[in-house]
Amino acid sequence: MLEKRFHVEIRTPQRLIYEGEVLSVRAPGILSSFEILAGHIPFLTVFDIGEIRIRESDTPQSIATSGGVFEVLRTGVTVLADTAEWTYELDVERAEAARQRAIERLASRDSEIDQMRAEAALARAANRIKIASQ
Amino acid sequence: MATLREIRRRIASIKNIAQVTGAMRVVAAARLRRAQENILATRPFAEKFNTILGHLIAQIENPSHPLLEERELHHVCLISVSADRGLCGSFNSNVIRATTQRAQHYQDQGADVMIVCVGRRTRDYFARRDYNVIAEYVNIFRQLEFQTAVDIVGEFEHLYTDKRIDKVEVIYNNFKSAILQTILVEQLLPLTPEVPTGDEFFLDYLYEPRQEAIFELVLAKHLNMQMWKVLLDSNAAEQAARMAAMENATRNANDLIDQLILERNRARQTQITTEISEIVSGAAALEG
Numbered sequence: 001m002l003e004k005r006f007h008v009e010i011r012t013p014q015r016l017i018y019e020g021e022v023l024s025v026r027a028p029g030i031l032s033s034f035e036i037l038a039g040h041i042p043f044l045t046v047f048d049i050g051e052i053r054i055r056e057s058d059t060p061q062s063i064a065t066s067g068g069v070f071e072v073l074r075t076g077v078t079v080l081a082d083t084a085e086w087t088y089e090l091d092v093e094r095a096e097a098a099r100q101r102a103i104e105r106l107a108s109r110d111s112e113i114d115q116m117r118a119e120a121a122l123a124r125a126a127n128r129i130k131i132a133s134q
Numbered sequence: 135m136a137t138l139r140e141i142r143r144r145i146a147s148i149k150n151i152a153q154v155t156g157a158m159r160v161v162a163a164a165r166l167r168r169a170q171e172n173i174l175a176t177r178p179f180a181e182k183f184n185t186i187l188g189h190l191i192a193q194i195e196n197p198s199h200p201l202l203e204e205r206e207l208h209h210v211c212l213i214s215v216s217a218d219r220g221l222c223g224s225f226n227s228n229v230i231r232a233t234t235q236r237a238q239h240y241q242d243q244g245a246d247v248m249i250v251c252v253g254r255r256t257r258d259y260f261a262r263r264d265y266n267v268i269a270e271y272v273n274i275f276r277q278l279e280f281q282t283a284v285d286i287v288g289e290f291e292h293l294y295t296d297k298r299i300d301k302v303e304v305i306y307n308n309f310k311s312a313i314l315q316t317i318l319v320e321q322l323l324p325l326t327p328e329v330p331t332g333d334e335f336f337l338d339y340l341y342e343p344r345q346e347a348i349f350e351l352v353l354a355k356h357l358n359m360q361m362w363k364v365l366l367d368s369n370a371a372e373q374a375a376r377m378a379a380m381e382n383a384t385r386n387a388n389d390l391i392d393q394l395i396l397e398r399n400r401a402r403q404t405q406i407t408t409e410i411s412e413i414v415s416g417a418a419a420l421e422g
Contacts, residue, residue, distance in 0.1 A: 011179045013280045013362055014172070031343060044186070044339040046351040066281075069352060071186050071339075078182055082280060082358070117288060 004038035007076030008054060010063065010084060017063060017084045018054065025077055026053040026060075027070050036072055043072040049120075049127050052079065062087045064131040066124045083124075090132040099125035138405060141398045145391055152387035158221065159380035166312065166373035172278065173309075173366050180359060187356060190349055193338050201291075201325050201353050205300040209248065210240045211268070211290050213322070214260070215306035215368045216253035218275055222376035225307055225315070226255040232317045233305050237265070248299065250289055252365070275369050283362035291357065294323050306364050307371035313378065315371040322360060325353065 005021040026035040028050025036043075047070050052063040068081035102122035106115065191197060214233040216226045233256065237247045251257040251270040260267050269289045274282045293299045302323035307315045341348050 009182075011182065013176050013179050013359070015175055016178070029342065034342075042339045043342070044190070044348055045342045046348055069183070069186060069355060078186075080179060080183055080186070082284060082355075113288075113292065117285070 006038040008079070009076065010052065010054075010079040010081065012068075012081050012084050017081070017086070020056065022054045022056050024055045025079070026051075027079065028052070028065070029070075036077060040072050042074065043070075045070050049123050051127070051131050052081070052084065062131055062134065064090060064128050066127070085128070087131060087134070090128050092129060092132045095125045095128035095132070099129065138398065138401045141394055141401060145394045145398065148387050148391050148394065152384050152391065155380045155383040155387060159377055159384060162222075162373050162377040162380060166370060166377055169309075169366065169370035169373050173370060176362065176366060180363070183356070183359060187352055189339070190345075190352055194345065194349060197349070199325075199350060199353055200295045201323060201357070204324050205297070207240065207243060207245045207300050209246045209299040209301075211248045211250060211293065211299045211302045212236055212240075213250045213252060213286070213290070213302065213304040213364075214256040215304060215364060216251075216255035217368075217372040217376075218254040218273055220255065221379060222372055223379035223382075225372055225375040226253075228317050229305060229307060230256060230259050232319065233260075236303065236305060236319060245300075250286065252286065253368075274365075275372065278365060278369060280358075280362055283365055284358050286365075287354075287357050287361050290323070291354065299323075304361070304364050306368040307375070309367045309370040309374065312374045315375055320360075320364070322357065325357070 003023050005023055007020075008022045008025050009019045010017040024035055024037050026033060027047045029045055030048045033050065034045075046068070047065070048067050050065060052065050053060045054063070055061075063081075063084050063086055065081045065084045068079060068084075071078045071080075098121060102118045102125060105118040106122065212233055214229055216229045220226060233249070237249070240247050246266075248266045248268045249256075249260050251260055251267055251272075253275070254272040257267070257270045257272055261270070269286075271282065271286060290299060290302050294302060301321070303319055303321050305317065305319050308318040309315055
């Protein structure tokens with residue numbers, strides 16, 4: 001049987017990451033990771049740092065993201081991410097440097113906000129490294 | 135009167151200056167183009183985002199949220215957005231002036247003012263004076279990233295929800311066109327819900343987690359978008375201002391060169407005349 005496809009658009013404020021017809025799309029929802037197939041009812045959610053995975057064919061493609069808004073309409077899916085990079089775009093060295101910086105900051109500063117921010121930066125860097133090494 | 139050699143030296147040095155300012159103008163023009171492309175690249179995202187926000191607001195009977203809450207003014211936070219570099223006309227000084235006026239305005243009302251400096255220029259100004267600078271962001275315009283906007287919002291958002299500030303305004307140069315930039319003061323918090331009007335024909339979504347939680351997160355993202363727009367706009371305005379300033383500088387240098395060339399020719403003529411009259415009078419003395 002022919003699998004049903006639907007339209008997906010993935011954007012960041014800076015560029016269009018992907019637009020096309022897919023079989024499924026998976027996103028790291030804030031409660032848990034979820035996957036959308038064709039014919040899903042209208043749905044709005046927010047996702048977190050993690051991996052967006054789209055399936056155009058049998059092999060899925062991965063995108064590293066730091067969170068955003070996910071909307072499903074009858075006409076298709078719109079993903080508005082704060083940041084998003086394809087696996088092949090990921091700069092592991094830069095992510096590694098960011099990770100080191102975040103670790104240092106976590107160790108040195110004491111203000112709560114700086115701590116929170118360093119933790120977030122660390123999570124983003126770790127996510128990039130993880131997805132790049134898959 | 136300046137000697138011929140001095141004039142020649144000045145002409146050479148002014149020519150150098152004209153060359154430098156001319157090059158800076160070209161660089162600013164190229165950066166302006168990139169800045170405008172960045173603004174255009176954000177547009178589809180912003181439109182989609184506003185549609186989603188519109189859908190959401192249409193479904194919520196009575197939008198209430200900590201970020202929408204108006205309070206009596208005790209503490210005000212001003213975000214002053216300048217450039218990292220100078221040589222762009224009155225771009226930076228306009229922002230600084232508008233910020234000090236705004237600060238004065240709130241201080242006169244008995245409110246306490248905090249400043250977030252974006253760009254090296256406002257940082258240099260406010261950090262040296264008696265202002266409460268709570269955060270600074272320098273060298274961000276070279277390679278603008280959305281994350282920076284998120285970070286800046288992070289500085290004041292929690293202060294607002296913790297009720298440690300009651301109002302947030304951003305002061306920046308608005309990019310109207312390549313020849314016109316105006317100073318704008320915009321209120322960021324409390325959010326003014328002049329956000330897009332809801333779409334009546336839209337049927338409700340399924341939400342996960344609850345609708346209120348989503349609304350909260352989307353509003354926070356809306357704030358990030360606002361800040362991002364400000365950064366993009368200020369960046370384009372900066373390049374436009376620099377382009378205009380450098381064009382003026384190049385024109386002035388060329389005018390000065392023209393003047394100096396006239397002066398040089400006059401000096402050379404005087405010198406020749408003096409020499410000839412010396413020769414003539416010398417010859418006359420020999421004959422006599």
